[in-house]
Amino acid sequence: MSTSSLAAGRAQMPEGSNRVLDERTLAASYRTLAALLKPGMAVLDVGCGTGAITRGMAELTGPSGMVVGIDPGESLVAQAREKHREVPGLAFQVADVYTYAPDVSFDVVASARTLQWLADPYDALQRMAGFLKPGGTLSVLDYNHEKITWNPVPPPSMQLFYDAFLRWRADAGMQNDIADRLAGYFETAGLRDVAVTSQVETVRRTDPDYAAKMSIWAKVAETRGHQLVADGYVTEAQRVAAVQDYTAWLETEGDHMEMYLLAVEGRVG
């Protein structure tokens, strides 16, 4: 099987992922984007998931604007339509960035935490740039999963699971360090005024939502973990140990975690 089809299979969001996606907001989870959005703009959100961040975009572009969220996950798009049906100017479509062919052009094309799941992110990036009006802005937010830090270090069972997770992704052609490659891709694709902004997400024990945020890796092991077991990267016992030990760790010893993300913006034309 090619890495592209392996990646497409592995990128499918497992049951239960909406718990993580629904907690995100434009203000907290895509901090550079709000400044680019004005009433009346046409905006495309690539890999919109359940639409929590897309909704925030439509609240800024207003009823005179148009925001389209695309995602290949049929159930995610159905949930997005259901949850945000009352927001004017907001629509969701089941579509894949590699084949999407919009009949309009956009002022802003944005994509958060999506290129990390693709085996050919540069192709996707070029396609996204092609969806823009002349002078339009491409904005991509993504991770370097190799630069995550926890303090203190998480239990060995979670370290084993996390290492397996990164190998499982890399073996499908996904780039675990995509955040640090984005600016080069923007330059190669001919985008202008390329700007890189650190979007590190820090979770501290003193935060009111510490447990919800810190538990992301227990949720990944609970949901994606089944795919890693099926693909032979961890055993079921190792997956369960990672969930249990990490949950106990975050309740007792865990203090803080930093997830490394960059937002990269550039203009066409």
Ligand SMILES: C[S@@+](CC[C@H](N)C(=O)[O-])C[C@H]1O[C@@H](n2cnc3c(N)ncnc32)[C@H](O)[C@@H]1O
């Ligand atoms: C981690 S989620 C991010 C969702 C949302 N943007 C956020 O930041 O919370 C990644 C999304 O990318 C979508 N995705 C995966 N492959 C895609 C593709 N080829 N084209 C468009 N979206 C894709 C997945 O279905 C998933 O909803």
